[in-house]
Amino acid sequence: MMRLTSRSFSVLFLLFLETRRGVALSSVEVPPFRIGARPSRLAQIQAQAVLQELSKNHGVEASIVKIQADGDHVNPTKAGIQTVPLAARSADFTGALDDALLSHDIDIAVHSLKDIPPTARWNPQLTIAGHLKRQDPRDVLVGPYPSIQSLPQRAKVGTSSARRQAQLRAMRPDLELQNVRGNVETRLRSLKQPTQNNYDADNDDQSVDALILAQSGLNRLLKNDNIIAWIDEPSSKESVGNWHRPVSTDEMLSGACQGIVAVVCRANDAATTEWIQPINDVDSAIAAAAERAFLDTLDSFSPWVGRPPLASLMERERREKEHSWVFQGLLARPDGAKVIRRVERCTMTESTSEEVARGVGQSVAEQILEEAGPDFYK
Secondary structure, three states, rough: OOOOHHHHHHHHHHHEEEEEEHOOOOOOOOOOEEEOOOOHHHHHHHHHHHHHHHHHHOOOEEEEEEOOOHHHHHOOOOOOHHHHHHHHOOOOHOOOOOHHHHHHOOEEEEEEEEOOOOOOHHOOOOOEEEOOOOOOOOEEEEEEOOOOOOOOOOOOEEEEEEEHHHHHHHHHHOEEOOOHHHHHHHHHHOOOOOHOOOOOOOOOOOOEEEEEEEHHHHHHHHHOOOOOOOOOOOOOOHHHOOOOOEOOOOOOOOOHHHHEEEEEEEEEHHHHHHHHHHHOOOOHHHHHHHHHHHHHHHHOOOOOOOOOEEEEEEOOOOOOOOEEEEEEEEEEOOOOOOOEEEEEEEEEEEHHHHHHHHHHHHHHHHHHHHHHHHOOOO
């Protein structure tokens, strides 16, 4: 097939708009390309990053449309172990954008890829058309403590993630885990203010001593805001920038596709899918292929409705061959009593990379399933 320049892509896309909207470009101005995103600060920053990449590659006018998600309205609440799987309902953050795409209210949607449901639970009329360069995939501990191991006995730690809760319980079964949901700003509000720093295990308020968040999301916020720590006290001299420390993936393995921003469009929209390709980061696409294959294979392996506690990470091997990659996969019980972790290395060529990556993710998941057996959750 003939190789197209960025200008050719733009011309073809404008012709596509003319056909889709049934108007002559010569008679009216073409409406801006519509990028849908949640209204949270982080989602808007991610949408701006996509807009900048598209503008750099195509120069087509675009606008960001704010689409409210159900998950943005959730207040922090305590949650026992029985509610952990429900905390992984990704549709709370993607459903409204999916609907807007399918109703043609927007042309593409921007998501944190880790929020997109497994393939079997996602609308087949949608597709992941592009991936931005992956940011730091690790988790981060937010609070006045240097590490998870340094947290006081019975400290209250906020996280709604089944994956994080299971790994925390395996490391520190004494910790009191609270289900803190919503966007990053909402979660930060649940953290104890600097004036509340005196630790008290018997304190019954809803605030937490520490939070576990995604490093990538916090980094994007810190890069765009000087002080975001105490949203209700903007004059405070304390900053989240001084209160967060990354957690090693050896200690807590990352969520599937954490740190990757995805561009989603309608599956039958070939013109938009092709138009997105110049901003697609190859390494991110390879990692996503492996990690989503792992997720898809293990997704239904749980006795409840909801994603099982699992983690995965596909990375290039440093100081090794150019095409050498390492994949890590983990499955845990919600109570942390059982954790299975596997590592597999592979070498791939550019022409077969995503296909090989999917095979690796599926292979590791199948190995874990075989070891887990039917009684894993009993």
